[in-house]
Amino acid sequence: MTSLVKTLASKPWLSGKDQMGEPVEVRSFHFADKKVGLLAFFFVASSLFMLFIVGYRLRMVYEDWAPLQEPLTLWINSGFLVLASLALEFARQCMKRDNLRWGRWAFNAGGAASLLFLTGQLAAWQQLSEAGYMVASNPASSFFYLLTGIHGAHLLGGLVAWARTLTHLQAGGDRAAAQSSMDLCAIYWHYLLIVWGVLFYLLLVT
Amino acid sequence: MAYADQDTGHHHGPDAFIWKYVWSQDHKVIAIQYGCTAIAVGLLALVLSWLMRMQIGFPGSLEFIDPSAYYQYVTMHGMIMVIYLLTAFFLGGFGNYLIPLMCGARDMVFPFMNMLSYWFYLVSVIILVASYFVPGGPTGAGWTLYPPQSILQGTPGTDWGIVLMLLSLAVFIVAFTMGGLNYITTVLQARCRGMTLMRMPLSVWGIIAATLLGLLAFPALFVSAVMLLFDRLLDTSFFMPYIVHMGQALETGGGSPVLFQHLFWFFGHPEVYIVALPAFGLVSDILSTHARKNIFGYRMMVWAIIAIGGISFIVWAHHMYISGMNLYLGYFFATTTLIVAIPTAIKVYNWTLTLWHGNIILNTPMLFSIGFISTFLIGGLTGLFLGNVAVDIPLSDTYFVVAHFHMVMAIAPVMVVFAAIYHWYPKMTGRMYNEALGKWHFWITFLGTYLIYFPMHYLGFEGMPRRYYAYEGYEFISASAYGLNQFITVAAISVGVLQVLFLINMIWSLKAGRVAGPNPWLATTLEWQTPDTPPCHGNWRDELPMVYRWAYDYSVPGQEQDYLPQNQPMDNGEPDLSTDSATGAAPA
């Protein structure tokens, strides 16, 4: 932060006159471009989820809001998502240590757990609608479907990247590409786990 | 990653036409695709504005304009111009073209995603235009799409039009996000050696600040669009209160239309700056180049961009002073809104002070840039009326508002669009545009728009409400106001039609323009230093450029040449300016 302020305060027309040598490398971050892109995406996605949450809080105050009894399935689903996140992290660490076999195994497990999470979310929808809570029944249930749906859509997008990475992991696949994708997948899953934590907490307490 | 090996390879572009111009991953081609699509859809919106003006100036003269058609024109015109033309043109067009070139990169860091961004944009445009071909036509809810009106009968296009509009916006936001992530990452990671942040031209600053605003603000539009789509298709009540509509009680109830407005304007106000900040940046570089003088107060200009961008997130409710929101919010938003005038005013001063003691060449890009200062000045100053809550109350929803926002976010940015197209045309095509035709284009556009919008403010003072299909029988409107409206209509259609001069110039000069050479303006920034003109795929041949100085070394004292390109190494004979006092007093 202070370095940013320092940069912004510098006088570019003066700097450089004393350094006659080679200009320096100026990349802002020392890790891969794709990771920078992903972090920038978190910025966008966080803005999106934040605004949904703000909308939720603002809508809550109206008199027609009837709190929802969340299905217990959500606890189990949360467990799956934690497992998925852990498995992908494990896979990433294995790849760093050149343990391809375990890495592949854990990566597959992470994807499977994510699929279980999504299935579980669908089951929760099913339970809710059987209990009479349709999308339009009440703003609380509308938000439930909306928030879980948007979160699920993000996870689904992650699974597309996951599936692509699987092809790199096949015998003869691009090892370096696989490693960098697994890195990104793990980070993305952690992010979605945090988002889910926040959303789940919000749904539980209201 | 296509350019992981940025420092080594010389990149040959793919040769087949379809890979070169259609499924291209070259940022320059994508930029031109964005630009041409935006102009095409913009022309549609221009024609819609003529139809609207015909109805206002000469009511009933065109029989096919009934109230629903009129409100559909209003809506489509506004939405297209704001989102699909200006946002797409500044960021998808100029952002794409200039960021890699000005930063000394070979391309965007994610070229494939960049290509996807354009195709998603094209899909969003197609969905939008398709709404003219569905039963009921496009939505006529106004570009603000306020519920409950936008999804209830009594507004045109509530069957299909509104659904397609919301879908199209969602697709556009996806397209923008893909582009925006690219711009940010490219600026952060792919600047060439020596290109520190403060050596970047203001164009890059403006574009990147606007991109950041967009990445934060467009989610708000996405959220409101998705929730509105739920209300429309699934009968939820996010925004729907208890309503008795045309005698029938609706099933929905309990929601809040004001909630939508907060979400919408949380996007909608930064959107103004998403259009304005790139314009600020581009115009700074053009003014500096053609005044042969460094931009005055570069640091202040950068800080102002950052300040404006930041404050733009806490002023949104000045669009809602009379929306029925809590009235005490008016104090806060009026104060923040008037504070944003200060950094904006600094920018205007610094542009004019760049002219001061310059060596001004009045070619077409420079004329349009000075035209921008003048038109933006009016738009900015009238914003001080509407931002100040007590002044806004009588003026809101009148033609004063229409005149204000057209001046500030239509005419002024469009002046920059033209200035920038003329300025970078020689680089993009390798040929010079026709200067005489360009000047005619400037005079017609500048004087014409002034004649259209300056008197329009006075119709607003008189209280003429906006978004009216007809004013028949309203007694408080003076008879002469109808005459003024006819004049405005004639002026608007003439100026619009004469934009054909611009199109002719662009197309004709492609073949017949004089060959421009790599740096016809003797400019300092990197895009003018490329080995090829137009730049090849990959921009730089074998070696990436290296940057030794800031972007504005014009008329440096003691130098024979009146410009020093950014990639020109420091020379031992160059006077050491670092001993100059911090005030940087001008040598006589």
Add this chain to the structure above:
Amino acid sequence: MALAIVLVLMVVGSVVFHFWSPWWLTPLASNWGAMDDTIMITFWVTGFVFIAVNLFIAYCVVKFRHSPGRKSAYEPENNKLESWLTILTAIGVFVMLAPGLVVYTDFIRVPKDAVIIEAVGQQWQWSYRYPGKDGALGKADNRHVTFENPLGIDPDDPWGEDDVVVVGAPAHIELDQPIKFNLRSKDVLHDFYVPQFRAKMDLVPGLVSYFWMTPTVAGTYEVMCAELCGVGHYNMRSSIVVDKKADYRKWLSKQTTFAQSQGREALGGDPVERGLLLTQQNGCIACHSLDGRSGVGPTWKGMYGSTGTLTDGTTTVADDAYLVESITNPGAKIREGYAPLMAAYPFSEDDLEAILAYFITLSE
């Protein structure tokens, strides 16, 4: 050079236009002269900047125009000048903002002696409600809206019984008496707008918004809608009469109260009158004129029994069956030159008969 001349002419022209312009604020008829003052303050401050900056540009363009031998000054920044300009701008902003906020404080502080009047909007007409002798409005909500109770007054609230309801007729207010307008909407957003009063405010379904003003000039003023509310937006009219105290009292005493109107079924012997009321309460006249003008929909004048062409090219006579169908299922047959916009109005058979009876009178 040409640019400099044009910029100077533009400045001179704008100033001349400003003073010559016949288009200016409508004559003020309320206490909000302070709003006009804030407009004028802003006008002078911004007008000064407009003239100064444009003339400065014109000067620079002439004085510093290109000449091959000359070199520009090299001046990256000038902290002193920039600071001064910032401070001056801040002062200018303060000069505009401070009076604005003072006036705004007045605007949100409703005087204690203000009389409450309610304006209710629906697509595309205005209705009004006055407190009766008890001086207070009863509760109201869209959930109570019925044909007999168009403004949704809570039938169980005793305060509402003596409320005066004005539908499809001008509102009256008392001269020099502060008035707080409570605003409600039955369907979409509207905005209660009388140019001469300056103050205006949106009507939002689901909540009660308000603003206050004191009428200072007697007379009749046009009320219109300033927030886009659908195809009939431009035609959502009413009028408001500013009366002297005695006239106002006289007018008010002649109006029917909510309790009286609840017995209207009994008095609704005359079908023509009932039809007229029905069309007024449902806002039909925003789209269907009574004087022959073509609006969103066809005029009703002379419509009954007339012959017209439909969008499919066939001709049809506007008889009872056709008209009933056009009210209850408006999409079935559309007159040429009109869009299929109208919503279905499933009136009872009695109501339809009353409306037809009313239509006949319009063709006589």
